[in-house]
Amino acid sequence: MYRLIKELISLRQEGSYWDFKKEWYSGEKKSDLLHDIICMANNLDYKDAYIIIGIDEENEHQVNSVVDDKNRKSTQMLVDFLREKKFSGGIRPIVYVETISINNGEIDVIIVKNTSNTPYYLDERYRGVFANNIYTRVMDTNTPKEKSADIHHVEYLWKKRFRLISTPLERVKYYLEKKDEWEGSPSDEASIKYHKFFPEFTIEHNPDDFRNGYEFYLFNQTDASPRWYDIRIYYHQTLLFTTGGASLDGGRYFTSTPFTDGISLTSRLSWDISFKYFIKDSIEYTIHEFYFNPDGDEASSSHRRFMECMLVFDSKDEKEEFKRYVVSVWEDYQKDSHNIWTPYIPEIKNLKTEVFKEQYINVQILKNIFEEFKAL
Template identity: 45%
Template sequence: MLVDFLKDKEFAGGIRPTVYVKSYTHSSKKMDVIIIKNDKNTPYYLTNNCKGIRANHIYTRIQDVNSARDRSADLNKVEYLWKKRFGLTSSPLERLELYLEDYNNWIDGPNGEMQKYYKYFPEFTIEYMSVKDGRDGYEYYLFSQTDSSPHWYDIQFKYHQTLLKELLGVTLDGGRYFTPCPEIAGITLDKTKNYNWDFSYRYFTKGTFKYKLNEFFYLQESFSEEYSRMGFFEVVLLFESENERMEFEKFVRRNWYKRDMYLNNVYMPHIPNLPNYKEGVFIEEYENALVLNKMLSEFRNNQN
């Protein structure tokens, strides 16, 4: 009902606050709590009068005091809300993360696409270059591509000349698809007997800096690497949240005995035995990744 109520109201720019209700139980009493997400789309205001709320007026609540209905909030409070929308109240790294979502307004530098700057605040730059340590090793997810040759890069994020962050990246499929390297985690099947991982997996979580960067590089190149990306995410897990990942690991521990069943009707690429690697290690990791993605689909179906 709350969502429907807000949907019908004429908010400026069609941007509405995210509101939902969550139920809690305390001392045998059930409480419904209205939650308004604290996001960066402030200020919210109406373009038409509604039940005493005036059009184009910006209201605030400071501690336990609301703005009067017949006038907007104090100027300094309104200025703060606009600064919040434009990321001007955030740290440089937080602003960079916000600007990554505006992928259309990043411009290639004079040395080509491996150096980019943000159009409206060119002091924010992204640059990637071949790794300094000269690594040329393989990861199992490289074999999801037609060309599995590894090409590793250091990705640097700068504000003016200050290095804000550095990540490891990789180009896949002969340079068609560029992405930050996924996170790594592992699963211990019997926590009472073994504190080491029985197997590992690679993943991204939506909303994180790494996943936003993954989307940034994909969208920046006008979807030219669609098939490379599809192959990549067939063997790299993508979670909605960290909580979903934790619950999924519990599901895997309960159901891993069905691993061979999940392997039915899966496509396995040719994975060669490479010098200096344990024989079959990439095949096992690749199979596990395919199994985990199938299990993730089943896990989500069970939640519905």
């Protein structure tokens, strides 16, 4: 973020997804703040947008530190500000504030996340920001408050919402999030599904005849027998994506297989601790959620036991930050590892059952650390 913002400042001009402000918006300029956020959320570059506060454009873009700015706002204050406004459909821009130290001063950056929920607009007028006007940003200029964006820009924003300008892989990820819109193929309802409105998108899973090994999370199920699959997503006849799948607990529950990562507690390159995980915004996690149909009984129970062995991160950056945090606290948490319950792991020829036990214990410790990490 520091490098990106510094680069934008060095350009000494505003652009289609960044704007400079000398100071924070005063109380009289709340409508300007709302208007700027909406324009940035509806930017046409398909990027996160940045309102960079503490840059004096009239003084060669020098830093005007916001340390003593009485109008300064936190992320929570901005979220509360937006929550009070009547956005169409109740869908609001996602924003947060980051502070950057630069040139012996501090600047704040309002980061407006790029999403597919465009266009953002109000149902009810707020001061000078009109209801039903769709605002955007072209080059370095916002749509005036009393006007609406040009029709071709409005069309683009609606196309973005319905994924009509997205790649097939982006579209199918969006469709998989709406699992009720998928139906089983008449030829094989168990393994092939197609989207009922866009049947050119299909997802299927077939047995993987080349994999027969074990993973530690299998032993947390009543039936620990491994049943591995290939999951494939097609657009017409084109293979868009493939990943592994697993049928757990004797077929009671099906999921995409997780990623694997590890942590080195020393200077060595090898892992001292390994773990399984998902990233929330990944297509693998979307597939994982797609296949889970809560039944309040066997499938739900199998899903719960599977997730007891998983870490779920909001992003790759969060995962890397968590790994660094683990190194600093691992020794304190490991002291009570002897109190952790472990599932029954039978003796399996040519496999070291103690390794599976250690992996299970380690992930329970990691989940406890993760709970503390998220609370920081």
